[in-house]
Amino acid sequence: xxxxxxQRRLGGVDILLLVIFFAGIYLGVAIPITDRIxxxxxxxxxxxxxxxWRRRDRITAxxxxxxxxxxxxxxxAILSATNLEFLGKRFTGLIQLVYSLVIxxxxxxxxxxxxxxxxxxxxxxxxxxxxVGCLLEQYxxxxxxxxxxxxxxxxxxxxxxxxxxxLLYGKIRPKLFTSEPSAVTFGYTLFLFGxxxxxxxxxxxxxxxxxxxxxxxxxPGPTLLLSLVILPLYYFFxxxxxxxPHLRIPGYRAGILIFGSILLAVFLLLGTxxxxxxxxxxxxxxxxxxxxxxxxxxxxxFEVLKTYPWAGAGLTGEPFLGDLVATTFMxxxxxSAAWGFSKAAEVLTNYFWLHWIYLGLVWGxxxxxxxxxxxxxxxxxxxLFCWGVWxxxxxxxxAYVGPKTWVVLLMAAGLGALCCRTLAPNVVPxxxxxxxxxxxxxxxxxxQPGLARHY
Numbered sequence: 179x180x181x182x183x184x185q186r187r188l189g190g191v192d193i194l195l196l197v198i199f200f201a202g203i204y205l206g207v208a209i210p211i212t213d214r215i216x217x218x219x220x221x222x223x224x225x226x227x228x229x230x231w232r233r234r235d236r237i238t239a240x241x242x243x244x245x246x247x248x249x250x251x252x253x254x255a256i257l258s259a260t261n262l263e264f265l266g267k268r269f270t271g272l273i274q275l276v277y278s279l280v281i282x283x284x285x286x287x288x289x290x291x292x293x294x295x296x297x298x299x300x301x302x303x304x305x306x307x308x309x310v311g312c313l314l315e316q317y318x319x320x321x322x323x324x325x326x327x328x329x330x331x332x333x334x335x336x337x338x339x340x341x342x343x344x345l346l347y348g349k350i351r352p353k354l355f356t357s358e359p360s361a362v363t364f365g366y367t368l369f370l371f372g373x374x375x376x377x378x379x380x381x382x383x384x385x386x387x388x389x390x391x392x393x394x395x396x397x398p399g400p401t402l403l404l405s406l407v408i409l410p411l412y413y414f415f416x417x418x419x420x421x422x423p424h425l426r427i428p429g430y431r432a433g434i435l436i437f438g439s440i441l442l443a444v445f446l447l448l449g450t451x452x453x454x455x456x457x458x459x460x461x462x463x464x465x466x467x468x469x470x471x472x473x474x475x476x477x478x479x480f481e482v483l484k485t486y487p488w489a490g491a492g493l494t495g496e497p498f499l500g501d502l503v504a505t506t507f508m509x510x511x512x513x514s515a516a517w518g519f520s521k522a523a524e525v526l527t528n529y530f531w532l533h534w535i536y537l538g539l540v541w542g543x544x545x546x547x548x549x550x551x552x553x554x555x556x557x558x559x560x561x562l563f564c565w566g567v568w569x570x571x572x573x574x575x576x577a578y579v580g581p582k583t584w585v586v587l588l589m590a591a592g593l594g595a596l597c598c599r600t601l602a603p604n605v606v607p608x609x610x611x612x613x614x615x616x617x618x619x620x621x622x623x624x625x626q627p628g629l630a631r632h633y
Contacts, residue, residue, distance in 0.1 A: 186291060186292070186293060187292065187293045187296060188288065188291055188292045188293070188296055191232075192229070192232065192288055192291070192292075193296065193300065195225045195228055195229050195232075195288075196225070196229075196285070196288060196300060197300065198221050198222070198224070198225040199221070199222045199225040199226055199229065199281075199285055200222075200300075200304060200369070201221060201222075202219045202220065202221030202222030202223070202224075202225065202581075203219055203222050203365070203368070203581060203582050203585050204304075204356065204361070204365035204369075205219075205221070205331070205355060205356060205361075206218070206219055206356065206357065206361060206580075206582065207219065207220055207221065207331050207332070208220065215270055215273075216274075218274060218277075218278070218577070218579075218580045218581055219580065219581040219582065222281060222581050222585075223277065223281055223581070225281075226280070226281025226282075226284045226285060226581075227281065227284070229281075229284040229285065229287070229288050230280065230281070230283070230284035230287075232288075233284060233287035233288055233291070236287045236290075236291075237287070240555050241283075241552075241555060241556050244548075244551055244552040244555040244556070245279065245280075245283070245552055247548055247551070247552070248279070248545070248548045248549055248551075248552050249272075249276055251541070251544050251545050251548040252272055252275065252493065252545060253272065254541070254544075255489055255490075255492075255493070255536075255537050255538075255541035255544070255545060256268045256269065256272060256492055256493055258488060258489035258541060259486075259489040259490065259491065259492030259493075259495065259538075260486060260489070260492075261492075261498055264492055264495060264497060264498050265492075267492075267494055267495070267497065268492045268493045268494060268495065270494065271493040271494030271536075271579045272493055272579075274494075274579040274580065275493065275578075275579040275584075277581075278579060278580055278581040278583065278584045278585075279584050281581055282581060282584040282585045282587070282588040282589075283556070283588060285585060285588060285589065285592065286556065286588040286589075286591055286592040287592075289589070289592035289593060289595075289596060290557075290592055290595060290596060290599075292596070294376050294377070294378050294596060294597075295376075295378065297372070297376035297593070297596070298373055298376040298377040298378070298379075300376075301369045301370075301372040301373035301376060302373055304365075304369040305366065305369050305370060305373060305389055308354060308362065308365065308366050308369070308397070309392055309393070309396055311352070311354045311355075312352035312354055312362065312396045312397050313396060315352040315353070315354060316349070316350075316352060316396075320354075321350075321352070321353075324352075324353055324354055324355050325353070327355050328353060328355060328356070328357065331355075332357045347398045347455075347456075349398075351397060351398060351399065352396070352397050359397065359399060360399060360401055360467075360574065362397050362399075363393070363397055363399035363401040363402050363574075364401050364571075364574050364575055364582075366393050366397065366402065367393075367401055367402055367404055367405050367571075367574070368571070368586065368589075370386065370389050370390065370393070370405055371405065371408055371567070371589075372589060372593060373386075373389075374386050374409075374412070375412065375416075375593035375594065375596075375597060376593060376596070386405070386409075390402060390405050390406070393405075394448075400449060400456065400574075401574040403445050403448055403449055404570055404571065404573065404574060406441045406442075406444060406445045406448075407441065407442065407445060407570050408567060408570055409438075409441060410434055410435075410437060410438030410441060411563055411566045411567060411570075412563070413434045413437065414431055414434045414435070414438070414563075415560040415562055415563035415566070415594075416559065416560060416563055416594050416597055416598065417430075418430060418431065419559050419560060419598045420597050420598045456468075464514070466514070466517045469510075469512055469513055469517075470519075470524075470525040470526070470527055471527045471528055471573070471574070471576075472528060472573060473510065473512055474503075474506075474507055474510070474513070474525055474526065475526045475527070475528040475531035475532065475535070476528070476531050477506050477507070477509070477510060478499070478502070478503055478506050478507075478526060478531070478535055479531040479532075479534040479535050481502060481506045482499070482502070482534065482535050482538065483534060483538065483539050485502070486538050487538050487539045487540065488538050488539075488540050488541070489537065489538045489540065489541050490534065490535055490536050490537045490538030490541065490542065491535055491536060491538075492536060493536050493537070493578075493579065494536065494578075494579060495535070495536055496521065496522035496523040496526060497521075497522070497523075499522050499535070500521075500522050503522040503525065503526070507525075526576065527575070527576030528572055528573060528575075528576060529572045529575055529576055529577060529578040529583045530568070530569050530572030530573065531572075532576065532578040533545075533546075533578060536578060546565075549587075550565070553587075553591055556591065557591075557595050558590075558591035558594060558595060559594050559595050559597075559598045560594060563590060563594055564587050564590040564591050564594070565587075567586060567587070567590040568583075568586055568587045568590065571586045572586075
């Protein structure tokens with residue numbers, strides 16, 4: 179079985195499509211289809227559609243049925259939300275959500291076909307590209323080209339608070355063709371996480387720390403520190419599954435909890451020393467970015483759960499919540515009325531809390547259960563690992579219905595499954611090819627696979 183696993187590799191076309199896919203996630207470029215309907219992460223969408231077609235022989239009836247169940251739960255949640263005047267807006271959000279889930283699923287299937295060394299090299303070169311690009315922005319004039327490109331490809335939300343960067347970080351943070359510096363640090367952290375899971379090197383913890391140090395030096399930003407919080411999840415959930423029973427160490431998970439506590443202390447120590455000025459502003463309520471990303475969305479979520487516990491505000495329901503958001507913010511001592519905002523969507527930038535804001539308590543739990551079932555059906559070795567990674571990255575990203583949110587979840591599932599399959603093939607069996615024809619081909623029937631779980 180191990181010998182078979184080592185022979186699985188992606189071809190050049192699939193590697194190129196993955197490059198385009200992850201470049202689209204990094205850039206986050208949206209193409210407007212209509213005035214109200216965007217095509218989010220357009221390069222990722224186009225590459226994802228092609229990847230889905232190329233993996234069509236890996237799609238099973240169980241996979242699709244579970245995904246339909248997820249969509250059905252979201253539809254029920256939308257129809258249950260109060261004030262049906264916003265129904266059209268909510269169904270637009272549903273279309274974007276389904277699109278994001280489908281292309282993320284295509285990426286997941288492709289990851290399972292890859293050799294781990296291929297993926298580790300892919301993510302490694304993404305990391306090198308970002309580091310070198312940021313250095314060129316700072317010291318070789320690439321910032322002029324980057325800014326010109328940014329003005330052309332982003333219609334809104336382009337970051338221009340360079341003075342704030344100089345006050346907080348002592349320099350202008352690189353944007354490297356993205357809309358804002360946090361997009362650079364989010365992409366870097368995501369690719370670093372991907373590289374760590376895909377790498378088979380015994381030295382990868384040291385290299386991981388080296389990449390983190392390089393990131394903190396070249397592109398300072400608190401998002402990078404999330405890299406420390408993710409590591410214990412891998413060692414706690416994935417490593418035991420990828421280790422044969424006779425080699426498992428008694429008390430291993432207790433040790434990882436201690437290790438995680440130490441890393442959390444390091445996270446806080448680095449945050450309060452490297453970003454002392456930023457944390458001072460956060461503590462004194464002078465940091466709108468932190469408030470809109472962490473504090474504000476949590477406050478609004480709890481208020482929504484009290485007011486609309488059944489179905490929340492509805493998917494992409496920010497327009498419905500304008501007054502509630504403003505009233506909730508004004509209650510906080512960390513909020514300044516001088517900041518102001520024109521739309522609630524601009525100040526709720528945490529997809530974890532948006533889940534509860536959009537869906538409420540009842541449907542929020544129901545959708546998590548449905549998505550967890552789907553993860554199990556497609557072969558995620560640890561659902562808790564996937565959700566843990568998803569929650570951590572949610573503290574640095576919004577856009578609940580966008581591809582980036584669900585790429586995080588399915589990337590954790592795919593790379594986790596790949597680790598378990600190559601290190602402990604009896605835990606996660608190899609997918610069995612059913613030939614070149616799709617089980618979903620037009621004019622044909624859904625074919626039932628021989629195994630209950632495909633991966």
